[in-house]
Amino acid sequence: MVVLNKLSRTTVLLLSLGLSWSPAFAASNDPAEEIFHIVNDYRYDPAGTGGDPDTGHTLCGTRCNALSADYLNYMEPGGWEILKVAADVEMTVPLNNPFMKGNCICIADEYLLRIDDLSRVHPVKSERARERSSEIAR
Amino acid sequence: MKFLLTVSLLLLSLTTALAAEPLPSAAEIQRLGERMYRDGLLPSGAVMKAFVSDDVPVDGTAFTCVSCHLRSGLGSIEGEVVTPPTNGRILYQERKPYVQGAIHVPLIHNYAVYLPERPAYTDQTLAALISAGIDPTGRSVLKAMPRYELDDRDMAIMIAYLKALSDQPSPGVGEHVIRFATVIVAGTDPVAVESMLLPLQFSVDRKNRLAAAAGANPRVARMGYNMLGDLQSYTFTLARWTLTGPPEGWRAQLDDYYRKEPVFALLGGISPGDWEPVHRFCEENRIPDLFPVVDYPVISDSDWYTLYFSRGIRQEGEAAARYLHGMADLIKDRAIVQVIRDTRRGRALADGFRAGWQATGHTPAIDVLLPAAEALTGERLQQIVAGHKPAVLLVWDDAASLPAIGALAGQPDRPGLVLASGNWFGQALWTVPEPLRELVYFTWPWRLPQEDARFDISVNKIFAGKSPAAYDPRIVRQSYTTGEVLGKALMEMRGEYHRDFLYDTIGMMTDMYYPLYERVSFGPGQRYAAKGCFIVQLGKGEKPQLERRSEWVMQ
Secondary structure, three states: OHHHHHHHHHHHHHHHHHHHHHHHHHHHOOOOOEEEEEEEEEEEEEEOOOOOOOHHHHHHHHHHHHEEEOHHHHHHOOOOEEEEEEEEEEEEEEOEEEEOOOOOEEEEEEEEEEEEOOOOOOOOHHHHHHHHHHHHHH | OOOHHHHHHHHHHHHHHHHHHHOOOHHHHHHHHHHHHHOEEEEOOOOOOEEEEEEEEEEEEOOOOOOOOOOOOEEEEOOEEEEEOOHHHHOOEEOOOOOOOOOHHHHHHHHHHHHOEEOOOOOOHHHHHHOOOEEOOOOOOOOOEEEEOOOOOHHHHHHHHHHHHOOOOOEEOOEEEEEEEEEEEOOOOHHHHHHHHHHHHHHHHHHHHHEEHHHHOHHHHHHHHHHHHHHHHHHEEEEEEEEEOOOOHHHHHHHHHHHHHHOOOOOOOOOOOOOOHHHHHHHHHOEEEOOOOOOOOOOOOOOOEEEEEOOOOHHHHHHHHHHHOOOOHHHHHOOOEEEEEEOHEEEEEEHHHHHHHHHHOOOOOOEEOOOOOOOOOOHHHHHHHHHHOEEEEEEOOOOOHHHHHHHOOOOOOOOOOEEHHHHHHHHHHOOHHHHHOOOOOEEEOOOHHHHHHHHHHHHHHHOOOOOOOHHHHHHHHHHHHHHHHHHHHHHHHOOOOOOOOOOHHHHHHEOOOOOOOOOOOOOOOOOEOOOOOOOEOOOOOOOOOEEEEOOOOOO
């Protein structure tokens, strides 16, 4: 029974973590959260415009890399936590070039960035701390 | 047995030879020795002969001492690659695995841990090392270390040079004090000056408070020692050297200040225009200057003693050239026109673009110079566009040019894109009307504002109750970086307070992430820390953000 209880609590915990890590949740409007991407690859899609594939590929390199973050820019200031929420997401963006049309498909890992305010009392942690204190007291 | 005999014979011959040859004056030894050490050239001017991997002959100019042991000769530890110090003071001491009093100072202790024990060098054993790669224990050192073919006199000069190398602390370093100064050119905006000074003084005061606390409390002293080594007991001073009058008269003032109070290094410094005389003063006196706040740094591939944040205003023009290079095949034979305001800033942007564009082999852009006092009207700009039909229009002017650019928006023969300096537009950049935002691109030599806000938590500590609104936020962030880089470098210098070692140490630092610039990176001999610049556009909506259209550093 104790084992089952533990399992069910673990399941609930994993489910809740799974939900909180999903891209849908990550895209919430919480001002303390941001999404950023680290681009791994890219390709050019002429989208019927007849754009030159080689030139398009080069330009998509610049376009997609411009969307990519240097994660150390997030880590170094401190006070933030980073959660990887999706891998190899394909983002289609317009090439955005005045001389050539088409789209870029940027393939990126997606991260959720949120404030990790160390001075804030985290409710879950507090609850766990209380439980732990009770266990020790018993 | 044969090996030992060879070494003995070599030492015997060197002993005789080194003792016999008269040496030039100390100043001449310094000059000739430095040329051998840094340039791989013999006193005769000939190239030093060297051998690697036992017997592979190589050009001594390509395998110089300085390329591994660095200018200070104090060596380096990068990852697992350890280059031992090569200055006389350390070579002529025994190396032991245990360094008394330095167990908790990793950068001292690491040398002892990584490198084998050896007795102190003598002139003879050092000559054997340089010429045959054999250390005083008879071991052969790494094959990567070249063996140099020097005659007896040249060997004696080299050894005398190494004995003097980083032998005494640099000027400005006292028994328990390191003196710094900052240079302020009179006439600079007082807000800018205070914004430069505040973070520097904060760094100095913070260090001095630690030294005072360590002096009063043994526990703090121990903690400080574990963190900083002997640096914890040093105090810093920061003098303010104000330069007045025209730049031609600055050198005499600098010499006077320096004569009265020699300093280890200059920190920051600020000028609304010229910096060249300060740069030259530092070069000639071999005084480091860390990060002066200037828009027009001296651009040089070989000067050593001033470390700038970037290549200044012209870096934006260079970035524009790199960005357009990526789409050069699409521009083909169509013209690129630079409309250049005839001011120092306008010319610097245009020069940067010109140099970058021509370096990649493209047809030069057409330059249209606007007199400093002439307003750029919509009519004038349309005239320029109608005359040249450019694919790209670069407008190196301030935000007063915005209405004229706006007049192009509805024109059928408008250029494909207009590129301007976001830095020069200043706050007016945020007022670009929505219909124009698709056409206009900006150079942006900083991290994007919405992303740089994360660094506020670090920077704001320096205000200590003062209102941030009273300061220039960019200069505060620049000067904050100066304090941080200095602190990190001094911590890693492990008590060896030599000017060349300051830059050797900074050159070995990994890329750093400080406020304002997306990334600052160093490397041996690199003197412009922020090497990038974004190309951005203003996003849509009433409260638009800047959106990147390029990476930070474009190839």
